[in-house]
Amino acid sequence: MGKPYKYKSVSTDFAVFLNTFLIISTVIVFAVLVFISYQNVNNEFISNSMSDSGSVCADAVRDYLMVSQQYEDEEVRNSLLNTLLSSNVINDKGSIYITDGEGGVLFSNSHSLIATDDINGEIRLAISGVNNSNGKIYQSYTEITGTTSRLVSADAIGDTGLYAIVVSEIQSSAYVSEYMNIIFYPVLVSLVAAIALFIGFVGLTIRPLRDISRTMSSVAAGDLTARVDEKYTMIGDRSGMLTLSSDLTEMARNVNSMIESLENQENDRSMFISSVAHDIRTPLTSINGFVTAMLDGTIPPELYEKYLTRIKSEVDRIRSLVVSMTEASSLSNVSPDLMDTFDLKEACDEMIADLEPQLRSKNITIEQKIDETGGTLVYGEIQLLCRVLFNIVTNAIKFTPDGGKIIVSSYQDSKANARVISVEDSGPGVEPEKRNRVFESFYKVDSSRKQEGFGLGLYICKQILTGHEQTIRLDESPELGGAMFVFTFPLPPKKD
Numbered sequence: 001m002g003k004p005y006k007y008k009s010v011s012t013d014f015a016v017f018l019n020t021f022l023i024i025s026t027v028i029v030f031a032v033l034v035f036i037s038y039q040n041v042n043n044e045f046i047s048n049s050m051s052d053s054g055s056v057c058a059d060a061v062r063d064y065l066m067v068s069q070q071y072e073d074e075e076v077r078n079s080l081l082n083t084l085l086s087s088n089v090i091n092d093k094g095s096i097y098i099t100d101g102e103g104g105v106l107f108s109n110s111h112s113l114i115a116t117d118d119i120n121g122e123i124r125l126a127i128s129g130v131n132n133s134n135g136k137i138y139q140s141y142t143e144i145t146g147t148t149s150r151l152v153s154a155d156a157i158g159d160t161g162l163y164a165i166v167v168s169e170i171q172s173s174a175y176v177s178e179y180m181n182i183i184f185y186p187v188l189v190s191l192v193a194a195i196a197l198f199i200g201f202v203g204l205t206i207r208p209l210r211d212i213s214r215t216m217s218s219v220a221a222g223d224l225t226a227r228v229d230e231k232y233t234m235i236g237d238r239s240g241m242l243t244l245s246s247d248l249t250e251m252a253r254n255v256n257s258m259i260e261s262l263e264n265q266e267n268d269r270s271m272f273i274s275s276v277a278h279d280i281r282t283p284l285t286s287i288n289g290f291v292t293a294m295l296d297g298t299i300p301p302e303l304y305e306k307y308l309t310r311i312k313s314e315v316d317r318i319r320s321l322v323v324s325m326t327e328a329s330s331l332s333n334v335s336p337d338l339m340d341t342f343d344l345k346e347a348c349d350e351m352i353a354d355l356e357p358q359l360r361s362k363n364i365t366i367e368q369k370i371d372e373t374g375g376t377l378v379y380g381e382i383q384l385l386c387r388v389l390f391n392i393v394t395n396a397i398k399f400t401p402d403g404g405k406i407i408v409s410s411y412q413d414s415k416a417n418a419r420v421i422s423v424e425d426s427g428p429g430v431e432p433e434k435r436n437r438v439f440e441s442f443y444k445v446d447s448s449r450k451q452e453g454f455g456l457g458l459y460i461c462k463q464i465l466t467g468h469e470q471t472i473r474l475d476e477s478p479e480l481g482g483a484m485f486v487f488t489f490p491l492p493p494k495k496d
Contacts, residue, residue: 126154224263283314334467371411378489399427418488424477
């Protein structure tokens with residue numbers, strides 16, 4: 001055999017830690033994604049701006065070439081070029097410099113033809129970039145401050161040996177503001193809302209689980225009065241509290257139901273022990289008294305037989321109690337070798353014949369409604385199933401008033417592969433809240449009144465039926481108004 005699997009449990013504190021870790025990890029991932037998104041959008045913005053500058057440079061080059069081809073007079077060409085460079089279309093694009101191969105500025109839309117040292121450096125670098133790239137447009141990007149960037153585009157002006165340089169500075173504050181309003185803030189609000197909902201739903205899960213855990217710990221420590229808080233067993237509006245799912249509500253109800261069942265069984269057990277102690281002590285006291293009197297001569301020898309008969313009766317009573325207690329713990333285990341087919345109708349006829357004295361003593365009428373459709377054969381351990389039938393009918397006789405009526409009905413349920421049997425009486429019936437409890441061991445419907453037996457009859461019936469994989473329940477009789485026990489016997493197995 002392999003090693004037994006070791007189950008590992010996770011405490012609620014660890015669950016809280018894990019959830020916190022997941023939230024922090026989510027925030028970190030969000031920050032990284034926002035940073036990457038910002039960089040990507042920023043690069044795209046810079047790229048678009050540089051493309052505009054390149055277009056301006058190309059336009060300036062094309063316009064200059066067009067002008068220079070139409071006019072031979074250099075002064076006219078220069079005048080037209082200055083007019084072009086000072087136009088609003090060009091000025092809006094940035095600073096345009098027409099330079100020679102050494103970087104000397106010949107024309108510019110700036111107020112001064114003299115560029116600053118850093119611009120001169122950019123111009124010389126741009127001319128070098130154009131020359132080194134076989135005439136392709138040169139573009140560069142430099143961040144001056146956190147909110148200002150310089151874009152440089154350059155191109156050679158045909159074969160003139162001159163170069164057109166476009167230098168523009170862009171402010172990123174407007175871009176940053178637009179990015180924050182369109183992307184960052186909505187995503188941040190969504191993240192905060194998601195985290196809040198996550199924490200709320202986790203809390204809704206952990207709180208009832210913690211309460212259930214505390215309740216179970218109290219029960220394990222012996223406190224059977226502990227219960228899960230009622231707000232976790234109610235649904236929505238009835239409790240005034242939102243619950244995560246009906247599964248947790250159902251779990252809380254089941255826990256409370258289980259604890260209540262344990263408490264009831266414990267109370268019944270205590271009552272049973274007290275009752276058994278009384279039932280055993282009384283005959284033992286009688287036996288001890290009779291034996292003592294016989295030994296000391298108080299009872300003469302000619303009366304021995306009378307008192308020995310009474311002693312035997314008391315011993316039989318004790319023996320009956322012990323047998324009932326022993327059988328109750330073993331009847332759910334039915335041996336397949338002892339199971340056989342028998343006729344339910346014949347079994348009912350024999351049972352009614354055996355109970356004729358009890359029926360006559362209370363003037364009770366018993367009626368059979370056996371539907372013989374499909375036959376009346378059933379399958380199981382004959383003695384045990386007949387005992388179930390006998391116990392249920394005997395119980396009905398006990399609670400049916402004088403002159404009352406009992407109905408024994410049966411029909412075949414082919415889908416369930418069973419024969420359904422019901423026993424109805426005209427007695428007082430059982431309250432709905434007590435109907436499930438009548439099948440518990442040692443339970444008596446009215447513990448305030450002295451009832452014969454030990455409260456094991458119906459429990460034994462349920463154990464026998466459980467061993468045959470059958471069911472039993474208690475309802476109200478629609479015809480007689482009293483109790484109605486409905487149970488099933490298995491049908492004979494089908495032959496191949």
